[in-house]
Amino acid sequence: MKVERVELLHVAIPLVSPFRTSFGTMTTKDTFLLRVVTDTAQGWSEFAADPEPLYCSEFVGAAELVLADHLVPRVTPEVTAAQVAPRTHAVKGHKLAKAALETAVLDAELRSFGMPIGTFLGATTDKVPAGVSVGIKNSVPELLADVEGYLAEGYARIKLKIEPGWDVEPVRAVRERFGDVLLQVDANTAYTLADADHLRRLDEYDLLLIEQPLEEDDIRGHALLAQRIGTPICLDESITSARDAATAIALGACRIINVKPARVGGYLEARRIHDVAAAHGIPVWCGGMLETGIGRGPNLALAALPGFVLPGDVSASSRYFAEDLTEPFELRDGFMNVPAGPGIGVDPVPETLRRFTTATKVLYA
Template sequence: MPIARAAASVNLEAVELRVLHLPLVAPFTTSFGTETVREVIVVRVRTADGDGWGEIVTQHEPYYSSEYTQGAWDVAQRFLVPALMDAGTFAPLFPEQVGTILEPVIGHRMVKAGLELAVLDASLRTQGRPLGEYLGAVRDRVPSGVSVGIQRDPAALVEAVQGYLDQGYVRIKIKIKPGRDVADTAAVRDAFGEIPLQVDANSAYTLADADVLAALDRFDLLLIEQPLQEDDIVDHAALAARLRTPVCLDESIVSAKAARDALALRAASVINIKAGRVGGYLEAVRIHDLCRDAGVPVWCGGMLETGIGRAANAALAALPGFTLPGDVSAAGRFYRRDIVTDPIVLDDGHVRVPTGPGLGIEIDPVALDDVTVERVELRR
């Protein structure tokens, strides 16, 4: 279901970038470190007909990804925003053109995704059209899973999972790393029986750890996410052949081409789609379409987004090929105070897909200012 050029064009007048520091309700620990404050960049595009918002989901340090905040801040100001401005000088700008305009800059997909989303939001708002309808959503709400960081010990993990189950989350994902894998998974499975459960390794293992990963087969997991390094596609294929647990790729999937190659090599039987990681929501839809046509399930991953990215993820996860619960959790899972006026909440294990124009959210200007640590506005 390719997206036709159906969104309205916009006339760019300015692009505002802000670095935000949002305190987390609790530390979030993975194999690559612990976050207590989420650092993120939000984008505001100003047009003749109104504003649009986007989110650049980088982190403070380049441990999860080669992209990080200060690098994103630099490349956005020096290269990507000027490219958009130049393209919109002599003709109106369509959201579907953003990817092509920014393509000459190598990489920096998270920045490109944030800029594309802001232009798309501004465009759809002028049409009074929700993002979900534009992308091809078929549901008005989506099942919500939660990602649980590595805890102090298995008992603390069980306690944390109990809290999220009590809140109504319909799928649990736990982070694992060498030494914190089999025992942690066993503790959760023993405590809660046959709940939908998956594990996320964030590239913490190598093919030499195949026996340890195979020991997870006995827990009847939905999947094991990104066990090996992002460029280890061939090794993922070898590992997948040795496991009963479905292998899901996350960091390895940076584009529709990468997804196509991974499926051809049988390196994955499930794919996690993160719009920021693949360069935008339009590329995310292309990956969705590829996997749907191949009969491969997909789900929507999360990057601790603010209400901006969380609303967009809910719209994406409502497409028909998203058959597994994703990481579109309630805003309160991470933040006591979001930057939007109506944060996403959990309703009977689901989150509702926004139905207002564009992203369907409104920014809380006071909350936004309170967490802004750096701001710049670029004009023609």
């Protein structure tokens, strides 16, 4: 496949409400899309991180630079999706930037064969159960009102963002009020091993999992914590490759893995993590980064692989945006449909994309 043009489109789309985590508060999805035009089809992708390096070390400005100067030159003009990772391997890190490039190339390649990404990855269903990630609120009543709304919409699982000072109390309140809903928490690295006794207080609330309680490079710490709390540990930030997954599983650092394609360099490595986890009997679920429809479409396809046995952070467009870049994704009886069209199965709505685009840059022509 011959790449003829690579464009980077900055977009800024307001969130329906601020999203607060232990690492910061987001009010806008401020990122970029990649458009790769080839001799056979064009492909789209979305960069998953934010303008500030608070969730992970990558951020919009750095990704733009590394794509322009170091990644795009290594994959042009002739490339296939499977070649993107080996050809960019010499560039250390920058997995979210690499994921954006690989996904746009993969989208173009699959569209030229007329194949949906779910078919390519090995999806076994056409709809997946949807969970919702609920940010840190100013008060417990505010949280309960939000959770009540999401449950009324039909979400199959609730995830509460936690941090020191906002953990046991909100979890207890949600459990008491809503009974045996599927409930889990995400700390985004906000605790240390010294908090083990405190985190053990969550054991009585029968949580599905606690996500990433400790620093991203602390695999051993998670293994030690796992011996001191009953709630299953799930890793997010710590897992950046199939090898990481194998290490974490072997060391007893996690019983569940959150697979985010962007964090691990793309859908090809995400599938390998799924395979490694499945071979060990470790359940996985598909994480999210508040993506627009361009990022969420392919995430839904990944979530339809058989090892994805827990509901993912794959919510309806309306949970994030008043207006999405694509046709809106809707929740039906707690499920989201996997896009059925070729490639990632979704396109930006041209007029909407124009309105939300703040700058365009040609990276290759």
